[in-house]
Structures are given as C-alpha cells and as structure tokens.
Amino acid sequence: MQKKIAVLPGDGIGTEVTRGAVEILKAVADRYGHDFQFEYGLIGGTAIDQTGNPLPEDTISLCKDSDAVLLGAVGGPKWDSNPSHLRPEKGLLGIRKQLNLYANLRPISFYASLSEASPLRKEIIQDADFMIVRELTGGLYFGKPSGRTMESGQETVVDTLLYHRYEIKRIIELAFSLAEQRRGKVTSVDKANVLESSKLWREVAEEVSKDYPNVALEHMLVDNAAMQLIRNPRQFDVVVTENMFGDILSDEASVLTGSLGMLPSASISSKGPNLYEPIHGSAPDIAGQNKANPIAAILSAASMLRNSFGLEQEAQAVEAAVEAVLEAGFRTADLSGSGTNTLSTEQMAEEIKISM
Amino acid sequence: MQKKIAVLPGDGIGTEVTRGAVEILKAVADRYGHDFQFEYGLIGGTAIDQTGNPLPEDTISLCKDSDAVLLGAVGGPKWDSNPSHLRPEKGLLGIRKQLNLYANLRPISFYASLSEASPLRKEIIQDADFMIVRELTGGLYFGKPSGRTMESGQETVVDTLLYHRYEIKRIIELAFSLAEQRRGKVTSVDKANVLESSKLWREVAEEVSKDYPNVALEHMLVDNAAMQLIRNPRQFDVVVTENMFGDILSDEASVLTGSLGMLPSASISSKGPNLYEPIHGSAPDIAGQNKANPIAAILSAASMLRNSFGLEQEAQAVEAAVEAVLEAGFRTADLSGSGTNTLSTEQMAEEIKISM
Ligand SMILES: CC(C)[C@H](C(=O)O)[C@@H](O)C(=O)O
Numbered sequence: 149m150q151k152k153i154a155v156l157p158g159d160g161i162g163t164e165v166t167r168g169a170v171e172i173l174k175a176v177a178d179r180y181g182h183d184f185q186f187e188y189g190l191i192g193g194t195a196i197d198q199t200g201n202p203l204p205e206d207t208i209s210l211c212k213d214s215d216a217v218l219l220g221a222v223g224g225p226k227w228d229s230n231p232s233h234l235r236p237e238k239g240l241l242g243i244r245k246q247l248n249l250y251a252n253l254r255p256i257s258f259y260a261s262l263s264e265a266s267p268l269r270k271e272i273i274q275d276a277d278f279m280i281v282r283e284l285t286g287g288l289y290f291g292k293p294s295g296r297t298m299e300s301g302q303e304t305v306v307d308t309l310l311y312h313r314y315e316i317k318r319i320i321e322l323a324f325s326l327a328e329q330r331r332g333k334v335t336s337v338d339k340a341n342v343l344e345s346s347k348l349w350r351e352v353a354e355e356v357s358k359d360y361p362n363v364a365l366e367h368m369l370v371d372n373a374a375m376q377l378i379r380n381p382r383q384f385d386v387v388v389t390e391n392m393f394g395d396i397l398s399d400e401a402s403v404l405t406g407s408l409g410m411l412p413s414a415s416i417s418s419k420g421p422n423l424y425e426p427i428h429g430s431a432p433d434i435a436g437q438n439k440a441n442p443i444a445a446i447l448s449a450a451s452m453l454r455n456s457f458g459l460e461q462e463a464q465a466v467e468a469a470v471e472a473v474l475e476a477g478f479r480t481a482d483l484s485g486s487g488t489n490t491l492s493t494e495q496m497a498e499e500i501k502i503s504m
Numbered sequence: 505m506q507k508k509i510a511v512l513p514g515d516g517i518g519t520e521v522t523r524g525a526v527e528i529l530k531a532v533a534d535r536y537g538h539d540f541q542f543e544y545g546l547i548g549g550t551a552i553d554q555t556g557n558p559l560p561e562d563t564i565s566l567c568k569d570s571d572a573v574l575l576g577a578v579g580g581p582k583w584d585s586n587p588s589h590l591r592p593e594k595g596l597l598g599i600r601k602q603l604n605l606y607a608n609l610r611p612i613s614f615y616a617s618l619s620e621a622s623p624l625r626k627e628i629i630q631d632a633d634f635m636i637v638r639e640l641t642g643g644l645y646f647g648k649p650s651g652r653t654m655e656s657g658q659e660t661v662v663d664t665l666l667y668h669r670y671e672i673k674r675i676i677e678l679a680f681s682l683a684e685q686r687r688g689k690v691t692s693v694d695k696a697n698v699l700e701s702s703k704l705w706r707e708v709a710e711e712v713s714k715d716y717p718n719v720a721l722e723h724m725l726v727d728n729a730a731m732q733l734i735r736n737p738r739q740f741d742v743v744v745t746e747n748m749f750g751d752i753l754s755d756e757a758s759v760l761t762g763s764l765g766m767l768p769s770a771s772i773s774s775k776g777p778n779l780y781e782p783i784h785g786s787a788p789d790i791a792g793q794n795k796a797n798p799i800a801a802i803l804s805a806a807s808m809l810r811n812s813f814g815l816e817q818e819a820q821a822v823e824a825a826v827e828a829v830l831e832a833g834f835r836t837a838d839l840s841g842s843g844t845n846t847l848s849t850e851q852m853a854e855e856i857k858i859s860m
C-alpha cells in the first residue's frame with residue numbers, strides 16, 4: 149500500500165514524540181511491505197518563528213494533499229504573550245477548520261500494567277474503557293463575535309458559543325455509530341438546564357437516537373459529568389459533547405488512568421485526510437531532553453493505520469508491542485516507579501520497534 | 505443579636521436539609537442568646553407549581569429585606585421539559601442576579617474521618633484544603649444574545665460569554681483578599697490561549713495582583729486545571745474563575761474528598777444579604793425519604809454565622825459539632841461504610857445539635 153503522510157511535529161516535545169512515531173511507521177512499512185512517504189510541515193510556534201504565521205499556506209496544502217496527518221503538539225511560554233493571531237494555538241485551530249476535522253475521538257482505557265500510576269483507587273478505575281467524542285470545529289472556540297468593545301463606557305468582552313443544527317447532528321451521529329460497534333451506550337453531555345445551545349443539542353440527540361434502536365442514549369449535565377468521571381468512570385461507553393466541554397472533560401478523563409503520556413487521539417473529517425495526535429501538550433519543561441513519552445504519538449500512528457488506511461493487522465501489531473514493552477517493565481520518566489526500567493524517548497521507541 | 509433569615513428550601517432534598525440547618529440555627533440562638541427570625545419563601549420547581557413563576561416577586565422582596573438567605577436546592581425531572589422561562593434553575597439564576605451575588609465561595613477540604621470515601625488515593629488527597637471562587641452573575645450563563653435563529657436557511661443557536669471589566673476585577677480582588685487570609689496563593693483559571701474573554705481576565709488578574717504583593721498569582725488553563733485538581737489537589741489555595749469554568753471545576757473538586765454531601769457554599773454580594781447553600785443539588789432520587797445528608801446545609805448555616813453575622817465563636821461551635829459527630833462514626837447513607845452508624849437526615853441534625 150502506498151500512502152503519503154504529512155508530519156507536523158510542532159513545538160516542544162512534539163518533535164521528539166513524532167520522531168518516535170515515524171520510526172514505528174517506517175518499521176511497519178518495512179515489515180508489511182507498504183510504501184509510506186513522509187513529508188514535513190511547520191505549525192505552531194516553530195512556524196511563527198520561521199515564517200511569521202502559525203499555519204503557513206504550504207502546511208495547509210501539504211495536509212490536503214496527504215492521506216493522513218500526524219501532529220505532535222503546539223504552544224509554549226515563548227509565544228504566550230503574542231497577539232491572538234500570532235499564537236501557536238491558532239495554527240492548531242486553523243488546521244482543524246481547514247481540514248474540516250469536526251470530531252476528535254479520545255479513547256480512554258485502563259492499562260493493568262500502569263494501575264499504580266492512577267490517582268484513583270484501583271477498584272474505581274479498573275477496567276474503565278470509554279471514548280470521548282469532542283466536537284472540534286464549532287462552539288465557543290470558533291463562534292463570532294469574539295473580541296472587545298466599549299459598551300456605555302465600560303470595557304466589555306465577548307466570546308460566542310455558536311452551533312448550526314447540522315454540526316450537532318453529524319457529531320452525534322458519529323457517536324452513535326461508534327457506540328454500535330462498542331457497548332451500545334451514548335452519554336450526551338450538555339448544560340441544558342441553562343444554555344440554549346445545549347437545549348438544541350439535547351433535541352438533536354433525541355432525534356438521532358431514533359435511528360439507532362440498539363444504542364441507549366443518556367443525557368448528563370456537564371457539571372455532573374465532571375463528577376461522574378471520577379466517581380464511576382466505568383459507567384461510560386461513548387461520551388459526546390461540545391468543543392469546550394469536551395476539551396475540559398477529556399483532559400480530566402486523561403489523568404484518571406494515570407497515563408496521559410499514553411493517550412492518542414484521532415480527529416475525523418467527513419472527507420479528506422484525518423489528523424492523529426497525542427492528547428498531551430508540548431510540555432516545554434521537558435522539551436529537548438529526550439525524556440518525553442512517545443507512546444501517545446505511537447498509538448496515534450496505530451490509529452492512523454487502522455482508521456485512515458484500514459490496516460487493522462498492522463495497527464494491532466503496534467498496540468501489542470506497546471503492551472508488551474509495558475508488561476516487561478519499561479517506562480519513560482513520567483511513569484517510572486519501583487521495579488521499572490526508565491528509558492529515554494528514543495529508547496522507548498526502539499524497544500517498541502523491537503517487540504513488533 | 506437580632507437577625508432576619510430568609511429560608512428558601514426549594515425542591516427535592518432542599519426541604520429536608522434546610523430543615524436540619526434551621527434546627528441548628530435555632531439551637532445556636534438559644535445557646536448564645538440571639539434572636540433569629542426565619543421567614544420562608546418559594547423558589548424553583550415548587551414555586552412554579554404554586555405560583556407559575558420560579559422566582560416570585562414575594563421571594564425577591566423577602567430576600568432583600570433579610571440579613572441573609574439560606575437556600576436548599578432547585579430542580580428535578582418533573583420540570584425538565586418545561587420551556588426555558590419555566591425552569592426551576594431560572595429561579596436560582598434569577599435570585600443570584602437580583603441580589604447581585606457576584607461570587608460563589610466553595611471551600612473544599614479533606615476530612616480525615618472520611619478518607620475512605622474519597623475516590624482518590626489517600627496520599628494524593630490528604631490535607632488538601634482550597635477554596636474555589638466562582639464568578640456567579642456573568643459569563644456564559646447570563647450573556648445575551650442567547651437563543652435560536654435561522655442563518656442562511658440553517659437553524660443556528662448561540663449563547664454568549666460576556667464580561668465587563670469591572671465584573672472581572674471585583675471577583676479577582678475578592679480572591680486576592682481571601683488568599684491574604686489563607687496561604688497567599690491565587691490560581692486564576694482561564695482559556696487565554698483561545699478565548700478573548702480569558703485574555704481580558706488574565707490581564708485584569710495581572711493588574712490586581714500588583715496591589716497584593718504578598719499573594720502569588722499563577723495562571724492555569726482550564727483543561728490543565730481539570731487535570732491538576734485530580735493529580736495534585738494540594739497545590740491549590742484560592743482558585744478563581746469564570747462562571748461556567750467554576751461550575752464544572754467546583755463540582756469536579758467536590759467529589760475529590762468523597763464528601764459532596766458535606767460541602768457548603770457562600771454567595772457574596774457587595775452590599776445586601778449573602779446567600780448560603782449546599783454545593784449538592786436537589787437529588788430527586790432520594791427526596792422525601794429522610795436519607796439526605798444535612799451537613800452541607802448545616803455548614804452553610806455556619807458560614808452564614810461567620811460571614812454575614814460575624815459570629816465566629818458560634819460558627820466554630822457548629823463546625824466542631826459536625827467534626828465530633830463524624831469522629832464518633834455517625835454517617836448518613838451517602839457516606840456509610842463499615843464501622844459506621846447510619847442515621848436519617850433528622851437524626852444527623854439532632855446528633856449535631858446534641859454535640860454542640
Ligand atoms: C492547544 C489548544 C488550542 C487545544 C484545544 O483546546 O483545543 C488543546 O488544549 C487540545 O485539547 O487539543
């Protein structure tokens with residue numbers, strides 16, 4: 149199989165972890181006789197430094213011409229006081245919009261070999277296995293107006309949470325179709341007791357659910373969801389929610405298993421290339437030290453093999469290698485503990501390659 | 505001391521838990537020679553059923569004429585499909601706005617006697633003690649426009665996150681002055697890498713911090729805050745944030761100690777009466793069964809004694825009685841476990857009264 153993969157390392161540890169993931173993809177190509185071509189593009193702070201633009205035109209066309217995109221992470225203190233249009237995050241928000249990546253899929257699962265790393269008691273987190281489906285191109289992070297004005301002599305600022313019905317519908321449909329292949333339950337999270345946008349969200353969820361008689365629909369208020377994730381994470385199968393709620397809840401969920409450095413995500417478009425990236429950020433404090441955990445990026449690459457290229461066997465081989473290396477007691481610094489063997493970013497990628 | 509207290513029991517377990525809190529306030533009045541007068545008002549679903557209005561005019565004037573307000577909880581499935589203006593929550597949002605209750609203070613503290621009830625490992629949650637200061641009358645829950653429109657043939661919905669500079673300033677000032685009396689640290693939570701409102705929030709926080717040289721200011725992104733609350737809750741002293749972020753984060757925080765049924769809150773106005781209410785909701789599933797935990801309401805009453813009436817000794821007496829009863833192994837059903845003694849709502853209030 150011949151595929152073109154756009155690689156956008158971005159900032160901080162993004163460079164290191166995508167390097168590990170590319171190594172693994174190359175090993176997969178060798179082993180299974182595929183031809184993967186990698187082309188690199190600039191995004192985020194690095195792109196600002198080199199081109200004055202967090203999302204250069206070249207990067208957009210590179211991505212659009214590729215079969216899939218692998219992204220590292222963006223952001224860092226260096227650019228924190230830049231004006232809005234020169235923020236690294238604009239690059240990430242921009243590529244999501246340009247590629248129409250309306251859904252971000254974040255699977256959260258418990259790794260038995262990492263149970264000591266969870267902040268939760270084992271009996272609560274054990275066997276948790278759910279997927280957060282975050283709307284990614286609408287809501288509060290994109291709505292207009294967004295900015296400052298003077299209102300009767302008072303400095304005033306607004307952001308706008310805006311959705312069109314079709315945007316809500318397509319993400320909820322995706323959640324239902326994922327739930328059909330899982331345990332058949334969708335939890336739709338909103339704040340319908342206060343927000344008008346949530347009322348429409350809830351209405352659309354009810355409508356869509358009629359087409360999926362085998363999937364149970366449950367509504368949950370976002371404040372309650374923030375509690376339930378901690379009290380009883382095992383109750384969830386597929387959780388679907390608005391962009392910002394999804395941002396907050398999926399980060400909350402990502403630490404429950406103790407394995408933020410392990411969690412991949414897939415951002416899905418209805419046509420055109422999908423984008424794969426770790427859930428974690430650019431971690432400026434450990435950038436460039438060959439210490440970061442490359443597993444989230446490597447599992448993002450596995451997700452690409454499965455979801456963009458249909459290479460199920462290859463994806464499973466990568467995932468199994470990750471499991472094996474963890475079982476063998478290898479860890480990067482974020483997870484190292486007694487009885488484990490601490491590896492650098494490069495060593496970890498190498499071990500996974502060897503175990504494949 | 506003579507004081508007039510407005511009591512708004514509201515819906516569900518609101519009635520039962522405020523009854524317990526009023527018992528305690530009466531006992532305090534007897535013991536310390538005060539004259540507390542209680543007047544009852546309707547709010548929420550109960551008010552809709554009886555008057556067709558979730559916040560009757562009588563309730564507003566009762567509150568405005570009182571020295572402090574004690575509230576139970578609002579909401580329930582009975583009113584869930586009502587139109588927006590006939591939702592119980594409108595009553596709560598309305599009284600906050602009418603009394604200008606711009607700040608909601610939610611202290612989260614670890615109870616050694618309840619450590620088994622926390623979903624977190626003991627070494628993580630032990631000794632956590634922080635205060636969430638939630639902006640309560642602005643932001644996404646109040647901004648206009650909020651509603652549906654047709655936009656080039658597409659059904660569209662918006663909510664608006666709106667702040668005036670003075671609203672941000674007064675809540676951040678309050679957070680700093682609270683931190684001065686605590687451990688001297690303010691964590692201001694925002695999403696300044698994306699939202700314009702958060703950028704102004706951050707700017708104002710920096711400005712205000714100049715007037716408080718003894719208080720350290722730290723900024724944290726809301727998605728990171730959702731993680732940090734679980735990973736290391738002990739790092740926080742005072743957390744200040746926007747209305748909706750505060751709603752989500754404070755509910756998340758409230759389950760960390762395992763004691764949602766224990767947590768009081770105080771809603772503060774710059775002039776006029778403050779309002780005291782438990783963090784928990786109306787819990788329709790156990791309403792009317794004399795099972796609810798009245799401690800959050802009782803501690804809210806203690807907060808009233810301290811913050812509205814300046815009765816520090818009386819407040820401490822109530823808090824000490826709660827501690828003593830827990831130490832003695834008494835619990836309501838939400839917290840009962842091995843080696844504890846399960847009490848009804850009324851029995852729990854009675855035990856606390858006896859221990860005072
Ligand atoms: C960097 C930022 C814009 C981004 C977001 O909030 O969407 C990140 O937090 C994420 O969750 O992918």
Ligand SMILES: CC(C)[C@H](C(=O)O)[C@@H](O)C(=O)O
Nearest residue numbers: 341342371579593596597751
């Ligand atoms: C009932 C609801 C309107 C309210 C809110 O979201 O403010 C509640 O969740 C709270 O936190 O006090």
